[in-house]
């Protein structure tokens with residue numbers, strides 16, 4: 047059985063006070079980590095404080111991006127070892143917004159996945175197609191190539207520590223969700239890609255999230271599908287009641 051993982055991606059939202067208030071309010075209310083992995087991926091500037099607030103609770107804190115080098119002359123960047131030094135547990139890598147607006151390439155994502163594992167941080171590796179690609183029946187081709195590139199050069203044991211997030215770009219922040227069956231079909235395809243690269247056992251154990259307009263009203267149906275092991279949630283993770291409602295929908 048794969049344990050569900052529900053991760054909030056706050057993107058570039060919330061002030062410091064709002065972030066602190068949210069985390070203090072939810073930390074004791076998240077379900078047990080035996081049942082679900084509850085994660086908040088916050089803006090980097092808030093991470094040390096939020097890690098402290100969430101310490102010894104079932105809430106984990108993640109980053110939304112990082113560099114692949116541990117140190118160097120990279121003004122404005124944050125390194126994997128820096129994140130590890132403040133006990134950040136997760137990092138989102140290759141989000142479509144980073145690929146689109148910040149030129150994040152498949153090659154950079156692959157290096158970042160390596161760097162995350164080296165530093166004991168769980169990577170949440172994002173993939174997903176544009177509306178044009180979906181309409182041209184290129185969804186499988188796109189996600190297969192992104193996943194293959196991101197997972198290049200690892201051992202099956204290393205892949206077991208990764209999470210993949212399938213986020214169709216046309217469903218992000220638009221209110222349009224892929225149908226649960228469509229999302230499941232693509233997540234199943236991703237599992238096949240992992241199986242082709244690393245074998246059946248690894249494919250069966252890797253967790254694959256769906257992301258794109260996930261809300262308390264639609265998460266149950268998504269999670270009921272065979273290949274969907276959790277959700278990566280933007281908008282609906284910003285409100286504490288809605289975030290807790292998402293977590294409490296896990297059976």
Ligand SMILES: O=C(CO)COP(=O)(O)O
Nearest residue numbers: 055218219258259280281
């Ligand atoms: O991009 C997303 C999470 O990473 C999805 O965002 P929304 O849930 O706001 O559609």
